[in-house]
Amino acid sequence: MDSRRxxxxxxxxxxAGAITVPPGAAGANSRIGFGVIGAGVRGQHLIREALxxxxxxxxxxxDVYSARLEQASRLAPGAGLHKDYRDLLAEPGVDAVLIxxxxxxxxxxxxxxxxxxxxxxxxxxxxxxxxxxKAMKTLxxxxxxxxxxxxxxxxxxxxxxxxRRFLDAGWVGGITGIEANHYRNTPRGKPLWRQPVxxxxxxxxxxxxxxxxxxxxxxxxxxxxxxxxxxxDYSGGGVxxxxxxxxxxxxxxLPLGIPHEVVARGSTRLSGDGREAPDTMSVLMDYAEGxxxxxxxxxxxxxxxxxxxxxxxxxxxxxxxxIRYWPQKVNRPGGRETQGRTRTAPRAHMSNFLAAIxxxxxxxxxxxxxxRVSIACAMAVASYREKRTVRWKPELEEIA
Numbered sequence: 001m002d003s004r005r006x007x008x009x010x011x012x013x014x015x016a017g018a019i020t021v022p023p024g025a026a027g028a029n030s031r032i033g034f035g036v037i038g039a040g041v042r043g044q045h046l047i048r049e050a051l052x053x054x055x056x057x058x059x060x061x062x063d064v065y066s067a068r069l070e071q072a073s074r075l076a077p078g079a080g081l082h083k084d085y086r087d088l089l090a091e092p093g094v095d096a097v098l099i100x101x102x103x104x105x106x107x108x109x110x111x112x113x114x115x116x117x118x119x120x121x122x123x124x125x126x127x128x129x130x131x132x133x134k135a136m137k138t139l140x141x142x143x144x145x146x147x148x149x150x151x152x153x154x155x156x157x158x159x160x161x162x163x164r165r166f167l168d169a170g171w172v173g174g175i176t177g178i179e180a181n182h183y184r185n186t187p188r189g190k191p192l193w194r195q196p197v198x199x200x201x202x203x204x205x206x207x208x209x210x211x212x213x214x215x216x217x218x219x220x221x222x223x224x225x226x227x228x229x230x231x232x233d234y235s236g237g238g239v240x241x242x243x244x245x246x247x248x249x250x251x252x253x254l255p256l257g258i259p260h261e262v263v264a265r266g267s268t269r270l271s272g273d274g275r276e277a278p279d280t281m282s283v284l285m286d287y288a289e290g291x292x293x294x295x296x297x298x299x300x301x302x303x304x305x306x307x308x309x310x311x312x313x314x315x316x317x318x319x320x321x322x323i324r325y326w327p328q329k330v331n332r333p334g335g336r337e338t339q340g341r342t343r344t345a346p347r348a349h350m351s352n353f354l355a356a357i358x359x360x361x362x363x364x365x366x367x368x369x370x371x372r373v374s375i376a377c378a379m380a381v382a383s384y385r386e387k388r389t390v391r392w393k394p395e396l397e398e399i400a
């Protein structure tokens with residue numbers, strides 16, 4: 001039985017189909033000018049990635065923190081520097097916008113960039129809440145031409161190609177579940193998953209109102225600014241940062257829909273530092289396709305590492321740093337253990353985005369896929385925070 005082919009046409013709650021190449025796609029050798037909204041660690045990485053691809057120019061950079069604008073200016077001398085993203089969108093020569101802001105700002109920045117007709121690379125996870133995802137989906141349906149790539153970079157990896165090859169060969173059989181781990185550790189005495197708060201993080205150097213966006217109004221707090229990933233106002237924590245990556249990989253390999261039921265539990269027991277997002281968590285997602293996706297995460301021990309086991313009646317696929325297939329001899333007695341060998345090209349995900357703009361490729365992680373991943377993540381966070389099982393209502397596009 002070809003397990004991957006069995007899923008075709010069975011997606012629930014999402015909307016299927018690859019993005020078509022826009023009629024006004026750039027020529028194969030044309031220069032692509034890009035702007036970056038959010039020039040923190042991830043945003044600066046994207047600048048390097050894009051500049052490392054041929055035929056690109058960084059035209060403009062936006063950040064609410066002056067120190068990051070200074071850092072970005074060293075990566076892209078001559079780029080316009082702004083604290084307001086509207087100035088970037090008005091600047092001539094910006095064909096594409098790379099968005100690397102905190103997740104609570106993704107909706108605002110995505111809607112503005114797409115409405116301005118820009119191609120968009122949107123960092124993970126695409127949306128913080130189901131309401132954000134729904135608003136973004138609505139505009140996307142009315143603006144289908146610009147290319148959109150969600151920053152789940154493993155979707156462009158050689159590992160993804162190998163996973164699809166194993167599945168298309170029918171080696172896995174009927175899929176019975178996916179078991180995923182994300183375990184890490186830090187030296188004793190070092191704060192878990194925290195960023196430093198620098199002395200110059202002050203109201204004079206940070207546009208606090210712009211950072212807050214649509215989040216609840218609060219007094220300036222440098223800790224919340226530096227460590228936004230730890231607070232629900234701005235982030236989905238490890239679910240949106242790590243779990244989304246692992247889920248997106250398998251959404252690329254399998255046409256998974258949106259889980260119809262999710263339960264999540266966890267705690268902040270390892271940290272005790274006032275953070276809201278848990279440092280230990282388990283998520284169980286029940287799919288209408290007939291299996292469960294289980295994710296377990298902790299910041300207190302790295303022995304189990306990070307990876308996923310896709311379990312099937314005829315075999316198992318494991319993805320970690322490499323990808324490997326093991327047969328279930330009871331059903332595939334002649335099957336052989338096989339290691340994936342497809343290499344990942346440098347800057348593969350960004351290169352794929354730029355190729356899509358030029359009409360040479362389809363996005364490896366289009367908005368439709370990022371939408372489904374975002375909904376699953378929002379369901380997990382809602383279940384954890386509300387301490388109950390949540391369900392997806394596709395007819396309303398709401399969590400119940």
